[in-house]
Amino acid sequence: VVRRQGRLNLEEIGRLAGVSRSTVSRVVNGEPNVSPEVRARVDAVIAETGYRPHAGARSLASNRTGVVGLVIPSAVETLFDDPFFGRLILGISEETNAAGVVLSLFLFNEESEERAIYKRVVSPGHVDGVIVTATTMGDPLLAELSDAGMPCVVVGRPDSDAPLTFVDADNYGGSREAAHYLAGLGYQRIGLIAPPSNNTAGVDRRSGFLDGLADRGLSVDDRIREGGWSEEAGRRAMAAMLVDRPDAVFVGTDRMAVGALRAIREAGMRCPEDVAIVSFDGIISPDQTDPRLTSVTQPVAQMAAQAVVLLQAVIDGSGDPAEQIVLPTELVVRESCGAALRKAPR
Amino acid sequence: VVRRQGRLNLEEIGRLAGVSRSTVSRVVNGEPNVSPEVRARVDAVIAETGYRPHAGARSLASNRTGVVGLVIPSAVETLFDDPFFGRLILGISEETNAAGVVLSLFLFNEESEERAIYKRVVSPGHVDGVIVTATTMGDPLLAELSDAGMPCVVVGRPDSDAPLTFVDADNYGGSREAAHYLAGLGYQRIGLIAPPSNNTAGVDRRSGFLDGLADRGLSVDDRIREGGWSEEAGRRAMAAMLVDRPDAVFVGTDRMAVGALRAIREAGMRCPEDVAIVSFDGIISPDQTDPRLTSVTQPVAQMAAQAVVLLQAVIDGSGDPAEQIVLPTELVVRESCGAALRKAPR
DNA sequence: CTGAAAGCGCTAACAT
DNA sequence: ATGTTAGCGCTTTCAG
Numbered sequence: 127v128v129r130r131q132g133r134l135n136l137e138e139i140g141r142l143a144g145v146s147r148s149t150v151s152r153v154v155n156g157e158p159n160v161s162p163e164v165r166a167r168v169d170a171v172i173a174e175t176g177y178r179p180h181a182g183a184r185s186l187a188s189n190r191t192g193v194v195g196l197v198i199p200s201a202v203e204t205l206f207d208d209p210f211f212g213r214l215i216l217g218i219s220e221e222t223n224a225a226g227v228v229l230s231l232f233l234f235n236e237e238s239e240e241r242a243i244y245k246r247v248v249s250p251g252h253v254d255g256v257i258v259t260a261t262t263m264g265d266p267l268l269a270e271l272s273d274a275g276m277p278c279v280v281v282g283r284p285d286s287d288a289p290l291t292f293v294d295a296d297n298y299g300g301s302r303e304a305a306h307y308l309a310g311l312g313y314q315r316i317g318l319i320a321p322p323s324n325n326t327a328g329v330d331r332r333s334g335f336l337d338g339l340a341d342r343g344l345s346v347d348d349r350i351r352e353g354g355w356s357e358e359a360g361r362r363a364m365a366a367m368l369v370d371r372p373d374a375v376f377v378g379t380d381r382m383a384v385g386a387l388r389a390i391r392e393a394g395m396r397c398p399e400d401v402a403i404v405s406f407d408g409i410i411s412p413d414q415t416d417p418r419l420t421s422v423t424q425p426v427a428q429m430a431a432q433a434v435v436l437l438q439a440v441i442d443g444s445g446d447p448a449e450q451i452v453l454p455t456e457l458v459v460r461e462s463c464g465a466a467l468r469k470a471p472r
Numbered sequence: 473v474v475r476r477q478g479r480l481n482l483e484e485i486g487r488l489a490g491v492s493r494s495t496v497s498r499v500v501n502g503e504p505n506v507s508p509e510v511r512a513r514v515d516a517v518i519a520e521t522g523y524r525p526h527a528g529a530r531s532l533a534s535n536r537t538g539v540v541g542l543v544i545p546s547a548v549e550t551l552f553d554d555p556f557f558g559r560l561i562l563g564i565s566e567e568t569n570a571a572g573v574v575l576s577l578f579l580f581n582e583e584s585e586e587r588a589i590y591k592r593v594v595s596p597g598h599v600d601g602v603i604v605t606a607t608t609m610g611d612p613l614l615a616e617l618s619d620a621g622m623p624c625v626v627v628g629r630p631d632s633d634a635p636l637t638f639v640d641a642d643n644y645g646g647s648r649e650a651a652h653y654l655a656g657l658g659y660q661r662i663g664l665i666a667p668p669s670n671n672t673a674g675v676d677r678r679s680g681f682l683d684g685l686a687d688r689g690l691s692v693d694d695r696i697r698e699g700g701w702s703e704e705a706g707r708r709a710m711a712a713m714l715v716d717r718p719d720a721v722f723v724g725t726d727r728m729a730v731g732a733l734r735a736i737r738e739a740g741m742r743c744p745e746d747v748a749i750v751s752f753d754g755i756i757s758p759d760q761t762d763p764r765l766t767s768v769t770q771p772v773a774q775m776a777a778q779a780v781v782l783l784q785a786v787i788d789g790s791g792d793p794a795e796q797i798v799l800p801t802e803l804v805v806r807e808s809c810g811a812a813l814r815k816a817p818r
Numbered sequence: 819c820t821g822a823a824a825g826c827g828c829t830a831a832c833a834t
Numbered sequence: 835a836t837g838t839t840a841g842c843g844c845t846t847t848c849a850g
Contacts (some may be wrong), residue, residue, distance in 0.1 A: 133843085145821085146822075150658070179595065179844070182843080220581070228592055493828080494839095529827035
């Protein structure tokens with residue numbers, strides 16, 4: 127067996143500092159029982175040599191990796207143009223940076239990739255736990271990961287009553303508030319362009335909005351259209367909606383709202399004078415649309431931060447199992463809802 | 473020392489299959505010298521038990537991790553709203569998925585984070601190599617990683633003559649082509665809203681466009697404005713530009729072009745009738761603007777795929793050191809350039 | 819407060 | 835084609 131010479135490791139650092147590798151290990155890990163002088167000496171050698179512990183060896187010996195995974199299924203549909211995932215990734219990475227933890231990314235588009243990714247995620251020694259963005263109805267991945275004993279935190283409400291830890295925005299409450307708000311502005315012929323219903327967020331937004339209208343004795347009647355993910359879906363839905371002459375429409379996602387605005391313009395109408403709009407996400411920068419969108423805004427950064435914190439708790443065994451956090455949304459009023467035209471909401 | 477019982481490992485699988493752990497290792501790693509019967513028997517046990525090799529142990533013994541890092545500096549500026557990074561991440565993850573490699577993400581916003589991240593990246597046993605998206609002028613990170621012996625591939629042209637492997641879009645050539653195209657349509661008062669010049673892509677686009685005009689005996693004269701990253705920057709630049717009455721403007725990024733369109737609208741003018749626009753990136757989905765943008769389009773997916781392939785080559789020592797790949801852009805003609813109004817380009 | 823020693827699960831010669 | 839063996843660098847009892 128050939129031995130590489132002088133590889134920088136605990137033993138070597140110990141030799142240079144005149145202590146054993148155990149002591150160096152203690153210094154590296156910030157354990158208390160080390161005399162100040164020894165600690166200083168070891169730290170000096172480490173700084174001088176640029177020594178860094180070997181992550182694999184650490185993981186092997188301690189059974190912890192210092193890595194958390196972020197699992198994003200069906201990436202292609204949304205990651206392209208929806209700023210939500212960009213913001214989420216950014217928020218999570220900020221939090222993992224602060225926690226001194228490395229972030230691994232598991233994206234997949236097809237079922238076949240899902241299987242392969244799954245195997246990699248659950249391979250021991252890769253990650254200590256995962257954050258899963260899975261609000262897709264009927265996705266088995268979540269249950270599988272959880273069953274395999276992998277510490278999990280879900281961003282979004284999981285489609286299952288299994289006791290999973292999750293953090294979600296209040297899609298239901300926020301949409302209901304939007305309904306109340308539009309009703310309060312005096313709109314009578316209120317419509318709904320529904321968000322995709324293949325995920326829990328969409329389902330919750332739809333029911334929240336309908337319930338909110340009912341609270342005020344209103345209903346969408348036939349002023350409801352099924353939407354999708356894209357701007358084009360929003361454009362089509364609004365074009366179809368206009369024949370029913372709504373005076374205000376709740377559009378289930380910001381991206382669809384962009385398309386909806388275009389449909390209104392193409393029909394020779396104006397927003398908010400002819401049709402007012404409130405959307406959901408708060409994720410498109412306001413200046414990108416004309417008029418600027420009034421939107422129920424998700425606290426994405428908070429969701430991201432919470433997810434990381436929750437995951438740490440699940441990993442180290444502290445904290446409730448199956449803790450479920452629903453963060454409040456905020457209705458940010460801009461021009462598209464026509465509030466300025468209707469000064470006194472009743 | 474307390475021993476956990478029955479931990480699933482090579483030895484255990486070997487016991488169950490009646491072979492040694494070496495043989496199991498060979499099967500797991502797809503090595504040729506295993507008899508078909510033994511292979512089948514071992515595979516069966518693996519499938520049955522759900523055995524997965526321990527990544528840390530593997531990394532420790534083999535000195536390879538099966539993980540590549542993606543380093544994105546100054547994430548906050550762009551990752552929020554620019555689809556470029558989303559697409560890049562997606563493209564890279566598709567390629568790493570295909571290669572059976574895990575992707576780790578290192579994002580940072582501040583200088584302080586950069587130091588911490590750097591340490592984590594170069595820690596042995598974390599990644600086999602990194603893809604760095606660093607076209608920022610004067611960023612020392614790249615040189616440091618490379619000097620530390622970390623296999624690196626850069627996406628974008630690095631700001632240094634150091635022999636680094638990189639893959640870039642042809643920012644210079646694409647911009648030059650845009651200039652030729654606008655000149656060919658007969659525009660005479662052509663202007664430039666320059667992309668940010670703190671990165672090589674911006675620098676290359678500017679010089680390419682100016683050279684392209686010069687090729688046709690044209691110049692921007694005083695029709696040049698400094699841009700930035702945001703739509704708002706584009707809006708301001710175009711608003712300022714309009715006083716010089718350009719008939720066509722090359723806008724250095726798609727995002728700025730969105731703002732530029734708004735500025736034209738706000739000035740009561742029309743695009744392309746009053747001012748034509750060609751932008752660079754091809755990254756904003758066409759239906760998002762009105763008129764749809766004629767744009768020099770980057771092959772983001774190809775860049776991502778190439779980066780992963782190059783990195784693999786650098787890691788396993790095959791392939792040129794310092795290979796430099798510049799992928800061609802494509803001028804995608806839509807409405808904003810006014811080509812339809814000027815049927816016969818000369 | 820420090821050191822010695824026993825693994826963690828795997829790979830990679832080497833031997834058969 | 836298969837088994838044996840010696841580490842990889844670290845953490846973690848256990849002694850002192």
